[in-house]
Amino acid sequence: MTETLHIVGGGLAGSEAAWQAAEAGVDVVIHEMRPLVGTFAHKTGDLAEMVCSNSFRSDDSDNNAVGLLHWEMRQAGGLIMEMGDAHRLPAGGALAVDREGFSAAVTARLRAHPRVRVEPGEITELPRDGHWIIATGPLTSSALGQAIAAETGAEALAFFDAIAPIVHAETIDMSTVWAQSRYDKGETEAEQKAYLNCPMTKAQYEDFIDALLAADKTEFHEGETAGYFDGCLPIEVMAERGRETLRFGPMKPIGLTNAHRPDEKPYAVVQLRRDNQLGTLYNIVGFQTKMKYGAQTEVFKRIPGLEEASFARLGGIHRNTFLNSPTLLDAQMRLKTRPNIRFAGQITGVEGYVESASMGLLAARLAVAEIRGQSLPPVPPTTAIGALVSHITGGAEAKTFQPMNVNFGLFPPLPEAKSGRRGRKERYPAYTARAKADWRAWLDATALAEA
Known part of the structure; x- marks a missing residue:
C-alpha cells in the first residue's frame, strides 16, 4: 500500500488517528504546528498535550457513558487509553493521568512507529488531493480556520472555554x-x-x-x-x-x-x-x-x-471553534464539499478528551477502509462511539448544535420491555451491556489488520 494518510494536528484525536492507521498498515504523516506556532493553552511541542483538566472522568464502564467509551477504545487497541492507563493517578472512580508523562509517552510511541512521520509546520489551506484528517481541535489556527470558513460558506461556531x-x-x-x-x-x-x-x-x-x-x-x-x-x-x-x-x-x-x-x-x-x-x-x-x-x-x-x-x-x-458538523459532514465524517478530507476531535463538536480521541479513532478506521477501496458498515448507534458520530453527523439539530460530552441521552432508547419505568441504576447497565455486545460485533466485522 503506497497511499499516505495525512493528519493535521497532533492532539489526542490526531494522535489516536495516527496510531490506528499506522497499526493497520497505512503510512501516516502528522502535521503539527507546535512548537513552531504556539497557542494560548499549549506549553510544549509534544503530541497529545492535555491543556485543561488531567482527568478522563469516570472509568466505570458498566454504569457511565464515558466509562463505556473508555472500554470501547481499549477494545479497539486505542493508544490514548493504553497510555492513560500506564500513567494513571489515584482519583477514586475516575481516570486521572500524569499529564506530562502521558504526553511524552504518546509522543515517544508515535515517533518510534515505522509508519509514522511527524512534520512540524502549519497547514494553512484545505488540501484538494490525497487522504486527510483535520484534527486541529478547538484552537485551530487562524489561517486554517479562515480556510475552513471560506470553504463551508459559513463562519465556524464558537464558544468560550476556561x-x-x-x-x-x-x-x-x-x-x-x-x-x-x-x-x-x-x-x-x-x-x-x-x-x-x-x-x-x-x-x-x-x-x-x-x-x-x-x-x-x-x-x-x-x-x-x-x-x-x-x-x-x-x-x-x-x-x-x-x-x-x-x-x-x-x-x-x-x-x-x-x-x-x-x-x-x-x-x-x-x-x-x-x-x-x-x-x-x-x-x-x-x-x-x-x-x-x-x-x-x-x-x-x-x-x-x-x-x-x-x-x-x-x-x-x-x-474555541467547532464546525456545524450536522450540516457540513457526511456519515463518513467527510467534509461534504471536499470528501478527501475528514474531520475528527473537538473541532467536530464533541467535548472532552476521550470523546475527541474516539472520533480520531473512528475517522482513521474509515480513512483506512477508503484507502483500501473498502466500505465499513456504520458503527451501531447503540455504542458510545456510534452515538457520538451519529450525533455530530446528523442526529443533532443543526440550528442549535453545541459541543456535547458523551451521555446516555444520545443513545437509542432501550426496548420497552427492558426499560419500562426502571431507574437509571437498572437502565445504565442495560445500555452498556447492549453497547459492549454491539461494539464487539462491529470490531469483529471490521477488523483492521496490516495488509
Whole structure:
C-alpha cells in the first residue's frame, strides 16, 4: 500500500488517528504546528498535550457513558487509553493521568512507529488531493480556520472555554486540608484518598462568593457573541447564577468527613486532584475561571488551606471553534464539499478528551477502509462511539448544535420491555451491556489488520 494518510494536528484525536492507521498498515504523516506556532493553552511541542483538566472522568464502564467509551477504545487497541492507563493517578472512580508523562509517552510511541512521520509546520489551506484528517481541535489556527470558513460558506461556531489553576503541593496547609475521595470511592486506600479537601464554614463561603463576584475578570471584546460550553463554565459565571450554585456544584460538601474535625460538617468543600505522578502538583477541581491573574491569587488564597498557596499555573479563558458538523459532514465524517478530507476531535463538536480521541479513532478506521477501496458498515448507534458520530453527523439539530460530552441521552432508547419505568441504576447497565455486545460485533466485522 503506497497511499499516505495525512493528519493535521497532533492532539489526542490526531494522535489516536495516527496510531490506528499506522497499526493497520497505512503510512501516516502528522502535521503539527507546535512548537513552531504556539497557542494560548499549549506549553510544549509534544503530541497529545492535555491543556485543561488531567482527568478522563469516570472509568466505570458498566454504569457511565464515558466509562463505556473508555472500554470501547481499549477494545479497539486505542493508544490514548493504553497510555492513560500506564500513567494513571489515584482519583477514586475516575481516570486521572500524569499529564506530562502521558504526553511524552504518546509522543515517544508515535515517533518510534515505522509508519509514522511527524512534520512540524502549519497547514494553512484545505488540501484538494490525497487522504486527510483535520484534527486541529478547538484552537485551530487562524489561517486554517479562515480556510475552513471560506470553504463551508459559513463562519465556524464558537464558544468560550476556561482552564483551572494548578497549585504546588508543598504550599498546601495539610493541618486544614485532608485527603479523601467523595464517599471514600475507590478500591485501594490511595484511590479512597485521591483528593485533597479544603473545608469552608458558611461565613467563609459567603466571603469567598463576595470576593469572586467582585473580582476583575477578562471580558469579551466588542462584537464577541460566543457563549460558554456548559460542561466547563467559569466558577464566577456559576456564582452569578445564584450564591448557592457552587455549593451544589464543584464545592458540594456531600460524601466527605473532615478528618481534622469529624464532628463538624463543612458548609462547602473545595477539592484538589493530583496532577502529576510525583504528587507535587494539584489542580483545583471545577475551578475554571476568567478572573485576571492578580484577582485569582487574591480570591483563591481565601480558600482554607490555600492561604500560602503558590500556583504553578493560573486559570484562563480562550475562544474555541467547532464546525456545524450536522450540516457540513457526511456519515463518513467527510467534509461534504471536499470528501478527501475528514474531520475528527473537538473541532467536530464533541467535548472532552476521550470523546475527541474516539472520533480520531473512528475517522482513521474509515480513512483506512477508503484507502483500501473498502466500505465499513456504520458503527451501531447503540455504542458510545456510534452515538457520538451519529450525533455530530446528523442526529443533532443543526440550528442549535453545541459541543456535547458523551451521555446516555444520545443513545437509542432501550426496548420497552427492558426499560419500562426502571431507574437509571437498572437502565445504565442495560445500555452498556447492549453497547459492549454491539461494539464487539462491529470490531469483529471490521477488523483492521496490516495488509
